[in-house]
Structure formats: C-alpha cells, structure tokens
Amino acid sequence: RSALPKAVRRLIIIAGILVSAAAHAAPVRHVPPANVTAGSSLELVAEAPPATPKLVAHYRNIGMGTFATMELVRRDDAHWVAVVPATAVIAPGVEYYLVAGTDPVFASPQWPHTIPVHASDTEQRRTRDLTRIDSKRSRVAGSFEWVDYGTRTIGNQKLVDRYYRVDAAFSYRLLAYPLEELRVGYTQLLGDTEVGDTTMCPNPAQPCTAQAGYKVGGWFELGLGPVEGVRLDGRLLVMATQSGFKVGGRIEGRLGVLEGSHVAMGVESMADVGINGYFRLGWGTVPGLPMAATVEITNMPDADRPTGVRLYYDIARTVAPGVRLGLRAGYAARDQRIAGFTTGANAMVDF
Structure with a gap:
C-alpha cells in the first residue's frame, strides 16, 4: 500500500516539472506588421x-545609432503589446527587436x-x-490685355468698341x-464702347461712345483641390465703378495642371461691367513652352452691350528658373460684319 502513493507522488512531481519546463520553454510568437504610415503609431504585439x-x-529609426526601449504590457492572458509613438515613426523605416529577460526572442541587436515606413497619401501628394x-x-504675376471688337461707322462718326485689362496678383x-492656394490681386478694366441708343449718332453733338469699366478693383481667391488633378478656384471682387462700389466674382473648374495639359471652364461676373464664360484647353507637350487656346463669350466692358465672342491663343516661355513670360493673340467680334483683335502679355515669378 505504501509503494503506490510514492509512485503517484513521483508522477505528480515529474508532471509538475514537465509542465513548468514547458511553460518556460513556450516560444514567444510575434508577427511583424508589413508596413506603417509615417506619423501613425506602431503597435507591436507578442503572444x-x-x-x-x-x-x-x-x-530606432533607420540610420540612428542607439535603440530606445519600451516594455510590453499585458493585453490579455496570452498577448502583450508595445505602442511605438507616432513621433518615432518616420521614413524610411523603423528597426526593432524583442527580448524576454535578457534573451532575444525576435530579431537581435545585430540583425x-x-x-x-511610407508617407501618407496626403504627404505623397504634397511631395x-x-x-x-x-x-x-x-508667385508674383502680372498681365496686360487689349481687346478690340472693331470700329463701326454711323454717318461720319466712328464708334469704337474696345477695352484694356490689367491684373496683378x-x-x-x-x-x-x-x-491648395491663396491669391490676392488688383484689377483695372477700362474701355470705350457704344452707348445704348445710337439713333442720335449722326448728330455730331451727340456722343455715341462712353467710357466703361473701373479703375480700381481688389480681389481675394481660394484654390481648392479636393482630389489630385481636380481644381476649383473661387474669387470675390470689390471694385469702384462709375456708379459706386460694386462686387463681382469668378469661378473656374479645371482638370489637370495649369502650367501643363489641362481642360478648364469658368464664369466671371462684374456688376455694371458684364459677364464672361469661357472654355480653355491647355497643353504642355513642348517642355518649357506651355500653350493654351480659349473660347470666350462675353459682353464686357459694359453689361448693356450685346454678347461677343473671343478666340485667343496663349504661349509662354520659361526664361530663367522660376521666371516665365507669355504672349496672347486672338480675335474678337460682336457680330459677323465687324471684328477686331485681342493681344496681351504676362509675366510671373515663382520663389
């Protein structure tokens, strides 16, 4: 009877030793993350x-000499976790190893x-x-444009229909x-155009043209890019016209890059001055020579004038790093019988 309990006790002791040894010998399991986004925390989980x-x-970050340490804390009965702070997660990568006590259990100091570490989508777009x-x-930019719809003759009087526009931004x-972008600028738009009633034009004492436009206009513009390659520009304009302070606005939607290949449509409206709508096709197939063709429907420089059509072509040249000069030439007409021309120049400096 005494031999059996001794044998049982030996078995219990041996089993306890084996269980304890198995527990101590149980491996630490860790599956490393495949990658991580810069500026986000990195979670290291071990089983x-x-x-x-x-x-x-x-x-540590790649290229750094010393390692920072962080103790893993218990998440549950079988899992432990350490969270590397987001400030330490920077490109091109993070190197690490795990130790249990003094023994490496995943990777090593030598290896x-x-x-x-990949940049976020926003950071990649910014880059x-x-x-x-x-x-x-x-960017500092300036432009000058001259628009002439042609000259009509009634009796002995010549009725000019033209204006110029200056922009600085x-x-x-x-x-x-x-x-994406903030813009502030100044615009001046002045011209001579026919008066509303031309029935008295044969009378030399009756003027048939009048000045139109404004001398001072200031504006503020926001450039929004909801997704890469799509741009929406919105402008608010305040101007001093002959009848007092007035407001205007401009909105443009664009697909592509302004200085390269793109398609754009926009509308600009100025109280007393008129409104124009346009479609522009730009291309940058020749390095350093961006070009664009624009069709515009407008009644400027006076809101009471009939609608006219303009077709003009732009070409620019990069003359120095960050410096670009451009020219504009085209056609303008309010009817099929009389037409004029459009010309202009612009310059911009990036820094």
Whole structure:
C-alpha cells in the first residue's frame, strides 16, 4: 500500500516539472506588421505565456545609432503589446527587436527587423506638388490685355468698341489639402464702347461712345483641390465703378495642371461691367513652352452691350528658373460684319 502513493507522488512531481519546463520553454510568437504610415503609431504585439520573463521592445529609426526601449504590457492572458509613438515613426523605416529577460526572442541587436515606413497619401501628394513647382510656393504675376471688337461707322462718326485689362496678383501655395492656394490681386478694366441708343449718332453733338469699366478693383481667391488633378478656384471682387462700389466674382473648374495639359471652364461676373464664360484647353507637350487656346463669350466692358465672342491663343516661355513670360493673340467680334483683335502679355515669378 505504501509503494503506490510514492509512485503517484513521483508522477505528480515529474508532471509538475514537465509542465513548468514547458511553460518556460513556450516560444514567444510575434508577427511583424508589413508596413506603417509615417506619423501613425506602431503597435507591436507578442503572444507569450504568463510565465514569460519581462518582454521589452528595442526600436530606432533607420540610420540612428542607439535603440530606445519600451516594455510590453499585458493585453490579455496570452498577448502583450508595445505602442511605438507616432513621433518615432518616420521614413524610411523603423528597426526593432524583442527580448524576454535578457534573451532575444525576435530579431537581435545585430540583425534588427525593419518595417518600411511610407508617407501618407496626403504627404505623397504634397511631395509631388513640391517637386512639380520646384519647392517654390510663392508667385508674383502680372498681365496686360487689349481687346478690340472693331470700329463701326454711323454717318461720319466712328464708334469704337474696345477695352484694356490689367491684373496683378500674389499667390501662396499652402498645399493644406483640400485648400491648395491663396491669391490676392488688383484689377483695372477700362474701355470705350457704344452707348445704348445710337439713333442720335449722326448728330455730331451727340456722343455715341462712353467710357466703361473701373479703375480700381481688389480681389481675394481660394484654390481648392479636393482630389489630385481636380481644381476649383473661387474669387470675390470689390471694385469702384462709375456708379459706386460694386462686387463681382469668378469661378473656374479645371482638370489637370495649369502650367501643363489641362481642360478648364469658368464664369466671371462684374456688376455694371458684364459677364464672361469661357472654355480653355491647355497643353504642355513642348517642355518649357506651355500653350493654351480659349473660347470666350462675353459682353464686357459694359453689361448693356450685346454678347461677343473671343478666340485667343496663349504661349509662354520659361526664361530663367522660376521666371516665365507669355504672349496672347486672338480675335474678337460682336457680330459677323465687324471684328477686331485681342493681344496681351504676362509675366510671373515663382520663389
């Protein structure tokens, strides 16, 4: 009777030793993340039994000499976790290894595991935009345009129909998507055009043309890019016309890059001055020589004038890094019998 309990006790002791040894020998399992986005936290999860010695993660950015340490904390009975702070997750990658007590259980100081760190979609888009503009966020631009619809003769009087436009602007590319760009500017638009009633024009004492437009106009514009390659520009204009302070606006939608290949449509309206709608096709097939063709329907420079059509062509040339000069030439007409021309020039400096 005494031999059996001794045998049972031996079996129990042996089983306990085996269970304890198995627990201590149980491996630490860790599946590394495939990649991580820059600026986001990195979670390292290990599966280990409760009796596992203290688990510590050693991590560093690629190229750094020393490792930072972080102890893994219990998530549940079988899982432990360490969260590398987002400030430490930067491109091109993070190197790390895990130790239990003093023994490496995943990778090693000599051969750490590397997790590639990729820039976020927004950051990649910003990088592409900065590369395209050569990291020059600011722009100063100016343009001059002359529009002549031709001269009509009634009796001995010649009725001119023309105007000029001057624009000056400063813009800054924020690239804080969807807000891409801020612009502020000045516009002057002045011209001579027919009066509303020309029945008295044969009378030399009755003027048949009058000045139209405004001398001072200031505006503010937002450039929005909800997705890459799609742009929406909205402008608010305040101007001093002959009848007092008036407001205007402009909106343009564009697919593509303004300085390269693109398609754009827009509408501009100015109180007392008129409205124009346009369609523009631009292309950048020749390096350093962006070109565009535009069709415009407008009644400027006076809201009471009949609608006319303009067709003009733009070409620009990069003459120095960040400096571009452009020319414009085209056709303008309010009817089929009389036509004139459009010409202009522009310059811009990026810095």
